[in-house]
Amino acid sequence: MTVPSCHAGQHHLLKARRLGIDTYQEAVIYMRPVCRSEGFEAQARILVKLNGREVIATLNVVTSDLLAQGEAGLSEAAWRHLGAREGDTLSLAHTPYLESLGRVRAKVYGEHLEEADYRAIVRDVAAGRYADVQLASFMAACAGNRMDPGEILSLTRAMVATGERLDWGRTPVADKHCVGGLPGNRTTPIVVPIVAAWGLTIPKTSSRAITSPAGTADTMETLAPVDLDLPHMRRVVEREGGCIVWGGAVSLSPADDVLIRVERALDLDSEGQLVASVLSKKAAAGSTHVVIDIPVGPTAKVRTPEAARTLAGHLESVGGALGLAVRACHSDGSQPVGRGIGPALEARDVLAVLNNAPGAPVDLRDRSLDLAGILLELGGGLPAGAGRLQAEAILREGRAWRKFQAICEAQGGLREPPKAPHRHAVGAPHAGRVTFIDNRRLARVAKLAGAPGDPAAGLDLHVRLGERVAAGQPLFTVHADSPGGLDYALSFAQEGETILTLETEGVAAR
Amino acid sequence: MTVPSCHAGQHHLLKARRLGIDTYQEAVIYMRPVCRSEGFEAQARILVKLNGREVIATLNVVTSDLLAQGEAGLSEAAWRHLGAREGDTLSLAHTPYLESLGRVRAKVYGEHLEEADYRAIVRDVAAGRYADVQLASFMAACAGNRMDPGEILSLTRAMVATGERLDWGRTPVADKHCVGGLPGNRTTPIVVPIVAAWGLTIPKTSSRAITSPAGTADTMETLAPVDLDLPHMRRVVEREGGCIVWGGAVSLSPADDVLIRVERALDLDSEGQLVASVLSKKAAAGSTHVVIDIPVGPTAKVRTPEAARTLAGHLESVGGALGLAVRACHSDGSQPVGRGIGPALEARDVLAVLNNAPGAPVDLRDRSLDLAGILLELGGGLPAGAGRLQAEAILREGRAWRKFQAICEAQGGLREPPKAPHRHAVGAPHAGRVTFIDNRRLARVAKLAGAPGDPAAGLDLHVRLGERVAAGQPLFTVHADSPGGLDYALSFAQEGETILTLETEGVAAR
The missing domain is CATH 2.40.40.20 (Barwin-like endoglucanases)
Structure with missing residues (x-):
């Protein structure tokens, strides 16, 4: 036929x-x-x-x-x-034979790749020429410290070269980033309005969640539109000095967006690709001064101070080679930040801090002020120590909240985060002291509940490390849009996995 | 709604x-x-x-x-x-959360896995619980010498444990394998009838092509049915002492079949998974004495004598730990064996050797006799040196050909390999001496022509290393079922890639 x-x-x-x-x-x-x-x-x-x-x-x-x-x-x-x-x-x-796949194969077998190799790979990836299984093998071949600093720089340059590159016609242009892995660490929507209110330019592009229950773009989207095209983003920054938008909508690093999709399916972040992903987007966004938050803890993305130092070193040296002033600093990654985990629940915490609400999470406020302070010193020229004091004043006087509202209006209008109709509190099986919180398993509960696809889904954590709880006292509450999502998350939470460790009289138990 | x-x-x-x-x-x-x-x-x-x-x-x-x-x-x-x-x-x-994916992730990050980890992974893989991208990341994480000998043994045991295990009720049970990578090295259909004619039991299961233009099962299928179920395979072996069937049809190592499908898409073989794949199938097939051919050459799967020694060591030691007598031996992998590359073209060469045809490829005949000879010594108890002489006598006297015909009849009937309607000879661009043959690119030409999906597709190689050719003299002829396949293969063959190197007066040129 x-x-x-x-x-x-x-x-x-x-x-x-x-x-x-x-x-x-x-x-x-x-x-x-x-x-x-x-x-x-x-x-x-x-x-x-x-x-x-x-x-x-x-x-x-x-x-x-x-x-x-x-x-x-x-x-x-x-x-x-x-x-x-x-x-x-x-x-x-x-299909024309893809020569760059031969280079991926070489990397799988442990060979060192040159910048031309990464350029060829990234060009084909960005053009959609790779099948998902080929992307997955490239990701896995680069993970586990299998890229040396030269290769990381090559990959970063290749990613910058494949996308658009913004020029703001001024300097300095401030930026911030968190390497993630710590649920609820949603400082961007607080740092940006503080820094912009002071007068620094900070056109912030954020990503959606890769393997976490919420990315900054997911959280911010519950408060205002984030899918801005480049002309719209420029208008917001011209008017307000800052923005908080989704980076994917302005195609700063199209190859990165393709890779992130497969990373998500694999629940995998590779260190070299992390550095390339972060810095290529910063360079393409036209940033000149960048602070990077690296949370460190036994269940954060970065687990040891040594690993954090190595990563910070890569970020600062590759950043320097690209012409960026990068300050990478560690923070406590032993437990989640704030109370909410999931887009809307995190947005609620952000609003509480911006509004100086009495019950606002202190840790989220502190971390945001630390990062804003560093940016005011690094990019704004304030002397050491003065940045943090200045940031605190801007927040306390309501200037940050007014700037945040203005930015949201410019992006399309401030809106109220949704609330989930289905909730269930998980109580302590016995009395004890909270001695360990598994961020990864906690994040997984929020994801199984539906986050970030369902923005109202996730969980509220009611306890902190070191706190004493009575038997039956709620440890966390799961939020979901559907009974199915709630059941799924709860069945994982109750499957005997150690999410929170409660110690009684010196004996660790669940 | x-x-x-x-x-x-x-x-x-x-x-x-x-x-x-x-x-x-x-x-x-x-x-x-x-x-x-x-x-x-x-x-x-x-x-x-x-x-x-x-x-x-x-x-x-x-x-x-x-x-x-x-x-x-x-x-x-x-x-x-x-x-x-x-x-x-x-x-x-x-979907229940797959704990074994956490172990794959650990392997991607360079951790050592235990036997329990591999068992969990292999069980989930065999049950079809992994998405293709997850399989691809597992393959890439294990490639490039990232499995130590203990891990290879663990993976092998895990693979044996997930499938059926045959018991032939007798010993010895002989077997052979080639690690592949050398086009046209189709010794199995010659070795099996020699060994079976002598009286050894050799129930041979072969695989289809992974990354090559033909696997033994693909070639054999052009001569007789190979999709035999276990009872049929047993009947053939009971009657004739040997068979040449497709291993996938008897589900000896179901996880391996799943992995091979993704390996094929990735054009990737991992050493550890190669050893596990080969030996798990041998152990599951009930074999006791196994000879393994490792072709070595600059463009074969194994490129250096050192790599061959390492691989042979893994195969013999892991085999020993499983209770198998394994002899792994190197062979020349610098150029294809025989003339045809592709299922039907290789079958034609096999028939020529079995029939003692005057123009039969000498190299294919020699290699087959070497391997059969080793098996007659290893499993048949012949003294060193006597095996090869015995094998030669069996072939020369026509006993191998009669046994081959009997095996084919028992498997469902001997048939004639198909011939491709579209052919084109590629001539030498100038006179010279053949100093290098790129097996991989030559294999790619055969694959682009349609092999192994189209069994008649592939190519015939007309020259050998060291041979002098005149300008325009045919180097190889491409065979294809369709004009599209022919064009595709020829456009790659003529794209300036160095498939065969012709040296003129000491100057290398294409």
């Missing part, structure tokens, strides 16, 4: 059909098996062209009557990437 | 619909977004149950009218795994 349109010389023409299948961003093309005679069967990846755009899609062969003869179905990601309309004529060809 | 059948307590019930989508063995479930309220959106993986069987499937949300309300679509792999029929009621639940 042969379709005439299948034999147009080197290229094969098929009518585009939107199947409405969401494949988690992977480009997939669905085809009837009629083109076997042209040799498409042997390769799983096909080059699809339409109106000057192209994408490499994974072939799924459809043997049912889902597709009519002469039709090819596209996944939502492929449809959007090509800007296709129903019935458009797609041109299909064999 | 809510579907009543979506709320049956903890489990959600949907009608099965066969969408006929081939996702390359990954289990995928297609669902309308109506079950979002039950929290399925947040997880990409869903546990699907039917009639006591279960599979973990990747969720693809369908926003078009492809599915009716109350329906869930299944990919072909999921459909087969569940043994579903149209309209069956599927029970869906959240």
